[in-house]
Amino acid sequence: MRFDILTLFPELIMAVSGSSILGRAQQKGLIEINAVNIRDFSRDKHKKADDYPYGGGSGMVMMAEPIYEAYMSIVGDLETKPLTIYLTPQGKLFSQETAKRLASHKHLVLLCGHYEGVDERVIEEIVDEEISIGDYVLTGGELPALVLVDCVSRLIPGVLGNEGSSADESLVAGLLEYPQYTRPYVFLGRRVPDILLSGHHANIQVWRRRQALKRTLLKRPDLLERAGLSQEDLKMLEEVKREEGLSD
Ligand code: ADE
Numbered sequence: 001m002r003f004d005i006l007t008l009f010p011e012l013i014m015a016v017s018g019s020s021i022l023g024r025a026q027q028k029g030l031i032e033i034n035a036v037n038i039r040d041f042s043r044d045k046h047k048k049a050d051d052y053p054y055g056g057g058s059g060m061v062m063m064a065e066p067i068y069e070a071y072m073s074i075v076g077d078l079e080t081k082p083l084t085i086y087l088t089p090q091g092k093l094f095s096q097e098t099a100k101r102l103a104s105h106k107h108l109v110l111l112c113g114h115y116e117g118v119d120e121r122v123i124e125e126i127v128d129e130e131i132s133i134g135d136y137v138l139t140g141g142e143l144p145a146l147v148l149v150d151c152v153s154r155l156i157p158g159v160l161g162n163e164g165s166s167a168d169e170s171l172v173a174g175l176l177e178y179p180q181y182t183r184p185y186v187f188l189g190r191r192v193p194d195i196l197l198s199g200h201h202a203n204i205q206v207w208r209r210r211q212a213l214k215r216t217l218l219k220r221p222d223l224l225e226r227a228g229l230s231q232e233d234l235k236m237l238e239e240v241k242r243e244e245g246l247s248d
Pocket of ligand 1: 087088089131132133134135136137138139140141144
């Protein structure tokens with residue numbers, strides 16, 4: 001899968017995308033992350049990529065032309081146009097669901113805004129979707145683009161070492177994750193729950209499911225409605241509610 005990120009700050013993208021799991025996935029050829037410097041496509045002799053807003057007002061606006069030229073440098077020769085996403089607080093809220101849908105694409109172009117915004121005409125011309133990573137305002141679209149790339153990449157087969165791990169965990173199954181422990185057995189007087197040392201796989205599975213239900217109930221009860229719980233889950237959830245004094 002290929003990600004082309006249109007940005008005024010390619011160094012921000014490079015600083016993150018070369019490390020850890022994303023770095024390894026690129027070395028393995030599973031993903032490709034390109035930062036395309038919009039400024040390189042400015043016709044201005046000072047490489048200007050922003051200008052004052054028509055109609056006045058504070059701040060600067062990113063110019064349409066350098067963004068369009070940067071975009072055309074990527075898609076100019078391609079037969080199928082990649083899905084192009086503009087990261088903006090005005091977009092649809094990003095979710096695990098969205099990540100799953102995007103992971104089925106072979107190629108994404110991500111446009112990172114800055115300053116007071118981007119000339120509307122280039123958005124109309126090249127953007128298919130607008131995505132926000134949350135209801136707060138950041139200084140630019142680079143961190144949101146990296147959040148999206150990270151979240152989508154880990155769904156691509158082979159990117160996580162253990163193939164099971166992306167399917168198994170938090171939010172993917174609609175619930176928060178059960179608690180995890182590793183050595184030592186005692187830490188500051190706190191023991192690892194005995195069940196995890198029992199070697200009884202089936203009992204451990206039940207305990208973990210119960211813990212996942214309990215955590216979701218206590219930390220994110222809003223998720224329970226959409227979690228698609230089985231009869232057994234619902235029974236366990238009732239027990240947990242009773243234990244926690246939360247029965248209705
Ligand atoms: N640019 C600035 N803030 C943003 C946000 N919350 N999501 C996506 N892009 C942004």
